[in-house]
Amino acid sequence: MSENTAGQQDEQGRDEEQAPGLQPLDETGIERILLVVAHPDDIEYGTSAAVAGWTSRGIGVGYLLLTAGEAGMQRPPREAGPLRTEEQRRAGEAVGIERLAILDFPDGTLEYGLPLRRAIAREIRGYRPDAVVAGSGDLFVGWGIDHPDHRAAGLAAIDAVRDADNRWVFPELTSDDELEPWGATWLLLTGRAPTHYVAVDEEAEARAVASLEAHEAYLADLPWHPKPADFIPEILAGTGKAAGVPRAVGFDVHRLRG
Numbered sequence: 001m002s003e004n005t006a007g008q009q010d011e012q013g014r015d016e017e018q019a020p021g022l023q024p025l026d027e028t029g030i031e032r033i034l035l036v037v038a039h040p041d042d043i044e045y046g047t048s049a050a051v052a053g054w055t056s057r058g059i060g061v062g063y064l065l066l067t068a069g070e071a072g073m074q075r076p077p078r079e080a081g082p083l084r085t086e087e088q089r090r091a092g093e094a095v096g097i098e099r100l101a102i103l104d105f106p107d108g109t110l111e112y113g114l115p116l117r118r119a120i121a122r123e124i125r126g127y128r129p130d131a132v133v134a135g136s137g138d139l140f141v142g143w144g145i146d147h148p149d150h151r152a153a154g155l156a157a158i159d160a161v162r163d164a165d166n167r168w169v170f171p172e173l174t175s176d177d178e179l180e181p182w183g184a185t186w187l188l189l190t191g192r193a194p195t196h197y198v199a200v201d202e203e204a205e206a207r208a209v210a211s212l213e214a215h216e217a218y219l220a221d222l223p224w225h226p227k228p229a230d231f232i233p234e235i236l237a238g239t240g241k242a243a244g245v246p247r248a249v250g251f252d253v254h255r256l257r258g
Contacts (some may be wrong), residue, residue, distance in 0.1 A: 007039035024245040025196045025253060030186065032060040034129035036120055036157040038110055038149035039069040040088035041215045042055040043229075046235040047133065047190060048095050049208035050198040050249035055096030062099030063092055064123045066116065066153050071108035074221045081107075083217055093115050099127060110149040114157050118158035120168045125179035131186035132161050136252065141191035147251075154191070161187055161256070194250025197243040200236060207245055208232055 033054060035043055043051065043063060053060050065088065070081035085102055092100050103119055124132065133206070135154030139145060163169045165183035173179045186197075200208075212219075212228040219225050236247035243250070 011221070016099070022194055022197045022239075022248075022250060024243075025050040025188075025198050025251065027054075027057070027059070030059055030130045032062065032129040033128060033131045033133060034062045034064060034127050034161075035133040036064045036066070036123075036153065037135065038066050038153040039072060039107065040134075040149070041069070041091070041212065041218060042150070044091055044208070044212035044215065046208065046232060046239075046249055048211040049200040049204045049232070049236055049247070050251075051097065052095040052204035052207040052211075053198060053200045055098075057206065060099075061090060061095075061097045062123075062127045062129065063088075063097055063101070064120065064232040065100075065102040065108040066105045066110060066156075067149065068102055068104070069107050069218075071106075073218060075108040077107070081186040084215070087215045087218060092213040094211040094214055107186075108149065108154045114154040115161050116152065117160045118173070119168055120157050122164040122173055122177065122179065124160060124164035124184065125173055125177075125182045128182045129184055131188055132157065132184045133188045133190065134158060134161075135250070136189045136191040138191060146191060150191070154189070158187065158189075181255060183257060185255065185257045187256055189254070190251060192252040194239070194242075194252055195240060197245070197248040197249045197250045199240070199243065199245045201247075205233055205236055208236070 037043055055061055068081035069084040070077035100121055134157035135150050136178040137151050137154030161184055165181050167174055167181045209228045209232045239250045240247040
């Protein structure tokens with residue numbers, strides 16, 4: 001990718017951020033979407049409603065989890081990891097995903113760096129998505145100070161989108177794994193003020209609630225946690241109000257290709 005191309009992409013991103021109001025995401029040409037997160041359940045706090053809408057429209061969706069969430073429960077990691085993996089499988093089924101990959105980076109101590117970028121770039125090349133969804137990597141997000149794993153995952157995913165498109169970054173992916181470079185067209189970030197929205201219907205909302213409810217044992221370890229049906233609809237309605245629709249999921253959207 002040339003420096004001029006990168007500069008054009010930056011200008012496009014700034015133009016979108018300055019556009020008044022939320023714009024509907026143009027899904028034209030989007031056939032596959034990859035969501036990259038740190039833990040099981042990270043996608044289920046509203047974003048899975050967009051996933052349910054995408055899969056209902058025939059868009060293929062894959063999840064890449066960088067850890068198994070083994071440090072996130074009140075039980076030994078050797079027990080929690082497999083349990084959370086199974087719950088994530090059921091959560092993905094609730095919204096119709098076609099691909100689930102869970103890596104073995106350590107939960108709670110995820111580090112931004114070349115191994116993480118390489119692993120994400122490998123999955124991008126393997127799945128060949130038209131859009132990648134990731135966290136922003138920001139310290140401060142809408143709900144407060146973000147988890148360090150979320151920040152590492154977001155930054156690594158953002159960089160890995162570019163890495164996956166460059167033959168000379170991680171050349172072993174081409175020579176050893178036989179994965180050709182792949183450039184996603186769209187980067188959709190969560191945790192930031194949205195520029196665009198995906199409208200969702202009542203069915204997608206119900207499936208999103210079911211996807212979080214699939215994390216049954218995890219939620220049982222958090223007695224203070226509200227029931228999914230008590231707050232997921234409120235999240236979607238809040239974004240919908242800003243977008244002028246009944247319910248929606250918002251993203252900070254960057255077009256990476258013309």
